[in-house]
Amino acid sequence: EAGVAQSPRYKIIEKRQSVAFWCNPISGHATLYWYQQILGQGPKLLIQFQNNGVVDDSQLPKDRFSAERLKGVDSTLKIQPAKLEDSAVYLCASSLGVGTGVSTLQETQYFGPGTRLLVL
C-alpha cells in the first residue's frame, strides 16, 4: 500500500514570498490533516479535512495560510506571504476517518515524509 506522498521535500524562499505544498493521501482515506512541526517541537494541527469539507482550522493563521482539498483527494497548503517564523516541516497525514469515533484504529493517522521549509 502506497503511503502519504508530499512534494516538494524541501523549499527555500525569501520572506514575503508565497509557497505551496502538495499532499496525496493514502487511497480511500477520507480524512486529511496538515501539521506544522517547528524544530524541537511536536506537530501542531493546522487544518483537518473530512472528504473536501473543513472539520477544524482553528489553529490555521488564516491571514496568510490557506488550504484546499478539491474532490476530496489531494490537498494543497499555501502560505502567502511567508514570514521567518513559518520555517518548519509541514506534515500531511491521512486516516480512514469514518467519523464514528468508535475505534482509534480507524482514526490512526499515517504521516507523509513532510516538506521542509526555510524562510530567509
Added chain:
Amino acid sequence: QKEVEQDPGPLSVPEGAIVSLNCTYSNSAFQYFMWYRQYSRKGPELLMYTYSSGNKEDGRFTAQVDKSSKYISLFIRDSQPSDSATYLCAMMRDSSYKLIFGSGTRLLVRP
C-alpha cells in the same frame, strides 16, 4: 502551561538497556494515548495506542497509562541502535480526532 509535557532529552543509553519515556498531561478529557516514532527527516509513525488506563504490550514495547496521575509511559526492552529516533507522545479526546503532541524525546542507543 502546555497540554502535554515531554522531556526533550536527548536520552543516551547503551544497547540492551531498558528505556523509559514519559509524558504528563493536564487535560483530563484525553481518552486515547499514542506513541509515535520519528526518524530524522521522516514523518512520525504510530508505535502503539492505548484507550483509557492500563498497560499494553507489543514485542519489546510496553505502553502504560495512569489517568489518575495524568502520566503515560513507553518502555523499550532490549533497546537496539535502530531504536534511535525521536519519540512523540500524542493524545486525543473521545469526541474529537485532534491529536495533541508532546514535543518529543530524542533517544540515542549506543552500540
